[in-house]
Amino acid sequence: MADLRSEFVGIRSPNPFWLASAPPTDKKINVERAFRAGWGGVVWKTLGLDPHCVNVNGPRYGVVYGADRRVLGLNNIELITDRPLDVNLREIKEVKRDWPDRAMVVSLMVPCDEASWKTILPMVEETGADGVELNFGCPHGMSERGMGSAVGQVPEYIEMVARWCKQSTRMPVIVKLTPNVTDIRQPARAALKGGADAVSLINTVNSITSVNLDDFSPEPSIDGKGSHGGYCGPAVKPIALNMVAEIARDAELAGLPISGIGGVTTWRDAAEFMALGAGNVQVCTAAMTYGFKVVQEMISGLETWMDAKSHARLADIVGRAVPNVTDWKHLNLNYVTKARIDQDACIKCGRCFAACEDTSHQAIWMKPGRVFEVNDAECVACNLCVDVCPVADCITMERLPAGAVDPRTGRTVSDDHADWTTHPNNPSRVAAE
Amino acid sequence: MTAPLLTPGIAAGRLPSEAITRNFADAHPRLGAHEAVVAADRCYFCHDAPCVTACPTAIDIPLFIRQIQTGLPEAAARTILSQNILGGMCARVCPTETLCEGACVREAAEGQPVEIGRLQRYATDALMAAGPQPFARAPQTGRRVAVVGAGPAGLACAHRLATHGHDVTIFEARPKPGGLNEYGIAAYKTPGGFAQAEVDWLLAIGGITVETGRALGAGLTLDELREGFDAVFLGVGLGAVNALGAEGEGLPGVRDAVEFIAELRQSDDLSALPVGRRVVVIGGGMTAVDAAAQSRLLGAEDVTIVYRRGRERMSASLWEQEQALARGVTIRCNARPLRVVGEGAARGVEFAYTEEGPDGLRDAGETFTLPADQVFKAIGQCFAPGAGMSLEMAGGKIAVDAVGRTSVAGVWAGGDCAAGGDDLTVTAVAQGRDAAESIHGALAG
Numbered sequence: 028m029a030d031l032r033s034e035f036v037g038i039r040s041p042n043p044f045w046l047a048s049a050p051p052t053d054k055k056i057n058v059e060r061a062f063r064a065g066w067g068g069v070v071w072k073t074l075g076l077d078p079h080c081v082n083v084n085g086p087r088y089g090v091v092y093g094a095d096r097r098v099l100g101l102n103n104i105e106l107i108t109d110r111p112l113d114v115n116l117r118e119i120k121e122v123k124r125d126w127p128d129r130a131m132v133v134s135l136m137v138p139c140d141e142a143s144w145k146t147i148l149p150m151v152e153e154t155g156a157d158g159v160e161l162n163f164g165c166p167h168g169m170s171e172r173g174m175g176s177a178v179g180q181v182p183e184y185i186e187m188v189a190r191w192c193k194q195s196t197r198m199p200v201i202v203k204l205t206p207n208v209t210d211i212r213q214p215a216r217a218a219l220k221g222g223a224d225a226v227s228l229i230n231t232v233n234s235i236t237s238v239n240l241d242d243f244s245p246e247p248s249i250d251g252k253g254s255h256g257g258y259c260g261p262a263v264k265p266i267a268l269n270m271v272a273e274i275a276r277d278a279e280l281a282g283l284p285i286s287g288i289g290g291v292t293t294w295r296d297a298a299e300f301m302a303l304g305a306g307n308v309q310v311c312t313a314a315m316t317y318g319f320k321v322v323q324e325m326i327s328g329l330e331t332w333m334d335a336k337s338h339a340r341l342a343d344i345v346g347r348a349v350p351n352v353t354d355w356k357h358l359n360l361n362y363v364t365k366a367r368i369d370q371d372a373c374i375k376c377g378r379c380f381a382a383c384e385d386t387s388h389q390a391i392w393m394k395p396g397r398v399f400e401v402n403d404a405e406c407v408a409c410n411l412c413v414d415v416c417p418v419a420d421c422i423t424m425e426r427l428p429a430g431a432v433d434p435r436t437g438r439t440v441s442d443d444h445a446d447w448t449t450h451p452n453n454p455s456r457v458a459a460e
Numbered sequence: 461m462t463a464p465l466l467t468p469g470i471a472a473g474r475l476p477s478e479a480i481t482r483n484f485a486d487a488h489p490r491l492g493a494h495e496a497v498v499a500a501d502r503c504y505f506c507h508d509a510p511c512v513t514a515c516p517t518a519i520d521i522p523l524f525i526r527q528i529q530t531g532l533p534e535a536a537a538r539t540i541l542s543q544n545i546l547g548g549m550c551a552r553v554c555p556t557e558t559l560c561e562g563a564c565v566r567e568a569a570e571g572q573p574v575e576i577g578r579l580q581r582y583a584t585d586a587l588m589a590a591g592p593q594p595f596a597r598a599p600q601t602g603r604r605v606a607v608v609g610a611g612p613a614g615l616a617c618a619h620r621l622a623t624h625g626h627d628v629t630i631f632e633a634r635p636k637p638g639g640l641n642e643y644g645i646a647a648y649k650t651p652g653g654f655a656q657a658e659v660d661w662l663l664a665i666g667g668i669t670v671e672t673g674r675a676l677g678a679g680l681t682l683d684e685l686r687e688g689f690d691a692v693f694l695g696v697g698l699g700a701v702n703a704l705g706a707e708g709e710g711l712p713g714v715r716d717a718v719e720f721i722a723e724l725r726q727s728d729d730l731s732a733l734p735v736g737r738r739v740v741v742i743g744g745g746m747t748a749v750d751a752a753a754q755s756r757l758l759g760a761e762d763v764t765i766v767y768r769r770g771r772e773r774m775s776a777s778l779w780e781q782e783q784a785l786a787r788g789v790t791i792r793c794n795a796r797p798l799r800v801v802g803e804g805a806a807r808g809v810e811f812a813y814t815e816e817g818p819d820g821l822r823d824a825g826e827t828f829t830l831p832a833d834q835v836f837k838a839i840g841q842c843f844a845p846g847a848g849m850s851l852e853m854a855g856g857k858i859a860v861d862a863v864g865r866t867s868v869a870g871v872w873a874g875g876d877c878a879a880g881g882d883d884l885t886v887t888a889v890a891q892g893r894d895a896a897e898s899i900h901g902a903l904a905g
Contacts, residue, residue: 094502095498095501374566374568375506375510375565375568376504376506376507376565377506377507377508377509378504378505378506378507381507393508397510417569418569
């Protein structure tokens with residue numbers, strides 16, 4: 028049986044599944060329920076200095092649905108904890124005492140001055156918590172007050188605050204990054220420079236989920252007005268995976284531990300984050316949609332997959348996909364594939380045809396009897412037919428073997444690697460030997 | 461005193477009226493808003509969708525389902541009704557299992573098609589509940605068209621002609637318009653007076669006058685209509701019922717199933733409607749199923765459909781057969797009636813077993829007798845040409861071309877009386893609609 032025990036910046040947990048700093052980790056009652064369900068750790072919902080925050084008294088969440096009202100994305104306009112600091116600290120201490128094997132990290136957000144950070148850090152340290160996460164990501168509300176993503180968008184501030192914190196505490200310091208920047212490596216480099224032990228990402232994405240078409244108010248609507256919120260859930264996973272990979276494959280950031288966040292919903296999502304370099308993952312929307320029990324599927328799924336692939340421990344999977352993330356210019360142009368439609372699996376919906384004929388390369392024939400076939404002479408292997416087909420594995424991409432002639436180009440497929448860097452159409456190509 | 465259920469012969473009140481009310485309630489109630497969205501989400505929005513091809517009226521089904529998905533059932537209804545003005549009734553009575561839903565790709569994928577019929581009802585009910593029909597008349601043309609028969613074909617034709625601005629007079633033999641929607645079809649498929657409500661809703665477009673009690677041949681001739689109107693559409697249906705040709709057919713207790721169904725549909729108090737304790741229905745179509753199932757629902761103890769060929773040859777779909785079986789009807793196949801037995805009234809039917817041979821159906825050499833107080837004949841209907849009709853016929857029905865033109869200039873026909881159809885409401889609607897377009901073209905030309 029694969030060993031799921033995790034150690035992240037020295038913090039041990041029985042599995043790599045932590046609950047992210049968010050409503051599910053705001054109170055002892057929630058966190059204890061989570062631990063009973065099997066979560067490996069939590070990042071306690073962000074604490075601030077008293078007087079504590081207040082929240083709106085109308086709706087805090089907006090949603091984007093897929094078919095059958097499946098939640099694809101949530102956004103929220105909730106702020107950091109709206110409970111007094113001492114209540115949170117007392118509960119953190121109690122929970123850590125009662126659940127010593129679980130990771131207890133505390134998220135923090137205080138004004139951007141050294142005194143504030145030096146005030147709160149000892150108070151957290153006193154609870155026995157395992158570490159702190161600096162919330163430089165929250166994009167709404169707090170950022171208007173010069174905190175959250177207002178700090179996270181300025182690398183110099185990140186470095187400065189990280190340094191203050193490292194100077195003032197024994198605890199590991201994780202910097203949580205906002206995705207609302209153009210180059211995620213810059214804030215990550217600043218965190219490293221400031222001495223941070225790790226980064227966690229992504230925080231939520233600036234968003235408006237929908238507009239009420241009766242009163243023209245953005246949702247969630249507060250008395251007819253709306254404010255942008257932070258978007259999360261399955262919809263943001265691709266953005267998060269890319270940002271995690273950007274950091275994981277950056278030479279300057281080599282070795283910086285990453286806690287992966289952003290739409291982790293199943294064991295598979297978690298494994299993907301870890302393959303791209305995350306040492307563990309943090310989850311929120313999946314728990315908020317389905318309850319804490321989802322962690323049981325994540326644990327058993329990860330174990331089952333690792334056993335099937337003979338991965339004994341998490342270290343065997345972390346970062347395994349990183350060397351395969353490359354720049355476009357290095358992609359092999361001699362890798363030639365063609366779509367293949369399995370006629371036995373085909374249910375004849377014709378979506379592949381509509382997609383290809385209307386929007387792509389006119390490479391699928393619709394023959395009498397609704398038989399759909401690929402015209403190799405036109406197929407550029409774009410994969411759109413595979414993506415829109417409702418039946419898994421009905422359409423697949425098959426590689427043309429070396430020596431075969433691609434009927435589209437008339438060229439013989441070579442098994443040599445050839446990419447843009449040497450392509451004749453590239454004005455700045457590297458001259459061939 | 462015998463329990464009402466066991467009363468011998470043909471008697472009313474076999475079941476308490478509450479049970480009758482329950483039995484004849486909406487068999488497949490409309491989807492709720494949540495159910496509709498869940499059902500709509502299953503549609504794949506196929507290219508050149510097979511369900512549309514399978515619909516005789518070619519309703520753009522993926523489009524209307526997407527309109528339901530996006531929260532606009534009334535827009536969905538307009539998509540439906542612009543192709544099929546009787547989309548509300550068709551949603552209730554279409555054999556969707558052999559049409560749109562039979563063609564649904566999810567039937568191929570999972571054996572569970574998108575519930576197109578129920579979604580169609582959800583949309584059309586929403587629009588009809590919201591108010592008047594959404595179609596407006598073009599400016600009046602001053603042209604006048606006679607439509608004979610206020611069934612699905614005639615109503616669809618009249619409505620389409622009215623939208624084009626023509627004035628229409630419908631001549632209907634029965635006391636009420638609606639045709640088989642009103643006088644045929646099992647009551648539990650269209651409860652709550654839906655057939656008349658739909659007719660009223662349809663006629664509200666204006667420009668259509670309905671004259672009931674007017675049949676061709678009874679003070680009305682085709683020549684007069686051709687004389688008095690710019691065009692004539694015949695949608696008279698099938699006026700006659702095939703005879704059994706079996707001894708004892710004239711005994712009391714032996715009856716045409718269509719007549720029984722019509723009486724049932726017109727009854728205000730089903731507990732007062734007599735039915736046999738033991739009922740035999742002869743035939744294999746929808747009429748047989750509707751007569752048999754409703755006999756059971758009225759309290760008949762023992763109801764058997766007897767069909768002369770194998771199950772697979774029955775024209776009632778498998779789903780329809782299952783509806784009958786679920787209501788406790790027995791289906792016996794491969795038997796043909798020899799004689800109705802009884803002294804002064806039917807007491808049973810003697811059948812010969814049959815088998816399919818190389819030269820067709822033949823007797824297998826054995827017989828059996830089923831006890832029966834009541835015998836329904838449901839072996840098909842045929843066209844009964846009215847007096848003075850000299851139209852070319854094909855296979856016993858009026859010969860028509862693809863748009864419903866008959867052999868006589870200025871006369872169109874559609875629905876069950878026209879050759880080439882399949883005796884479905886939805887086909888009749890398509891033919892009436894297409895004939896209207898052809899008439900409109902001819903009048904404009």
